[in-house]
Amino acid sequence: MRSVASENSSQIAKSDFRVRDGENILGLFLKDRRARLDPGALGFPTQRRRTPGLRREEVAQRANVSATWYTWLEQGRGGAPSVDVIDRLSNALMLTPAEREYLHKIARMPVTGRPPTAYEITDRQRRMLDALSPCPAYIKTAAWDLVAWNAAANAVLTDYTSLAPHERNILRILFLDPETRRGLVHWERDARHAVETFRLETSRTPMAEPVQSLIRELSDGSEDFARMWREHDVSYYAQGRKIVDHPDAGTIHLDYSSFSIDEQPGLGLVIYAPATAADQTRILELCRDLR
Numbered sequence: 001m002r003s004v005a006s007e008n009s010s011q012i013a014k015s016d017f018r019v020r021d022g023e024n025i026l027g028l029f030l031k032d033r034r035a036r037l038d039p040g041a042l043g044f045p046t047q048r049r050r051t052p053g054l055r056r057e058e059v060a061q062r063a064n065v066s067a068t069w070y071t072w073l074e075q076g077r078g079g080a081p082s083v084d085v086i087d088r089l090s091n092a093l094m095l096t097p098a099e100r101e102y103l104h105k106i107a108r109m110p111v112t113g114r115p116p117t118a119y120e121i122t123d124r125q126r127r128m129l130d131a132l133s134p135c136p137a138y139i140k141t142a143a144w145d146l147v148a149w150n151a152a153a154n155a156v157l158t159d160y161t162s163l164a165p166h167e168r169n170i171l172r173i174l175f176l177d178p179e180t181r182r183g184l185v186h187w188e189r190d191a192r193h194a195v196e197t198f199r200l201e202t203s204r205t206p207m208a209e210p211v212q213s214l215i216r217e218l219s220d221g222s223e224d225f226a227r228m229w230r231e232h233d234v235s236y237y238a239q240g241r242k243i244v245d246h247p248d249a250g251t252i253h254l255d256y257s258s259f260s261i262d263e264q265p266g267l268g269l270v271i272y273a274p275a276t277a278a279d280q281t282r283i284l285e286l287c288r289d290l291r
Helices: 025-035 056-063 067-074 083-092 097-108 123-131 151-156 170-176 178-183 187-202 208-221 223-230 277-290
Strands: 137-140 146-149 239-246 250-260 268-274
Touching: 025 056, 025 067, 025 097, 056 067, 056 083, 083 097, 097 187, 123 137, 123 146, 137 151, 151 268, 151 277, 170 178, 170 187, 170 208, 170 223, 178 239, 187 223, 208 223, 250 277, 268 277
Parallel strands: none
Antiparallel strands: 137 146, 137 268, 239 250, 250 268
């Protein structure tokens, strides 16, 4: 149970695909997850423990791997573990589905690579976004840069047209723009969920340097982002509710869902539907005011 308080042994060369920007991503994630497990609930003695959670040898025992090999894995040494071993580690650490996917990505896939130099948004996609009004909607990259949006998103969420292209990043806006922070009724919850899903999404697409540059910028500019990033949590974006306190329209409740875009890896569509007829009326009035 998660605590309420908080294969080969000859492969010893340092791996180059689990270390990003000098940081052992895989080792940090494994260490953080085992620290969250309750030894007593899993049948291990609780006396004389200097740190919370399971010891390395206890995780190795639960996953049926050698303690030495698991130690090397946390230290960023050795080759990539097999799919079977990753599954056994996922079970041993009691990972959620999102955490399990993330572990597979960071353990077996390179984190370096060349991102697309540009994303082509077609006229058909732009017409689709416009047709979605009064539902705010936008298309974002794996690094959460906005590449297209409709008038409702511009009116309800953020005035994206007034921003320079490099400023149109959801995390940059969420953590560095005071107006956005004031306008989200549940900012802490929404911001934490954004960081968790960003971590998972960026593990799917090889674009190490752009992502690391953004992480460094946000960590330097926001203590809240730095704190949340250090927690190593991951989750799916999927769907949820966001409540906006709009300066002109008052409180607007939005139910959102996210979708991948076929043939354009890294691009995602996010749609915000007004939760009630009153929310829809407020959005329509805002859009009319902008015409």
